[in-house]
Amino acid sequence: MKIVLCGSRRFFDEIREAGRKLREQGHIVFEPFLNTNKEIVNLPQDLKKYAFCGLTHHHLDFIRKADICFIFNKGGYMGNSTTLELGFATALGLPIYALSENDEDESRKILLNFIVKDVDELIDILGSKS
DSSP states (O other), rough: OOEEEEEEEHHHHHEEEEEHHHHHOOOOOOOOOOOOOOOGGOOOOHHHHHHHHHHHHHHHHHHOSEEEEEEGGGGGGHHHHHHHHHHHHHHTTTTEEESOOOOHHHHHHTTTEEOOOHHEEEEEEHHOOO
16 A cells, blocks of 8 residues: 655654655655755745755655555644645545544544544554565
């Protein structure tokens, strides 16, 4: 199965670990770039615009290629980019799995189809592809 991971760079290590576990089960995993280069904000405005445009469209392309979307929203946290990605995945009709339904924003919460306690539960639901 092709799985796209979406989430904040504050969960960088955990998202990478989730991707690793899913790949070990034979799934194709599209992970967000999760830029950690703080110098991106110091680029000239025209270059900064293209850098963020590229990062955004790159991940939207991953969402287009996926069979399901896994929102890594630990503790209910979902930032602006992940919210955008959630809306895009929903518009494409992808099933949305997430870690938490603890979200004060009802318009986001309603878009989450399935809540799993961790990536291991997601693996149990999806099964192994290897």
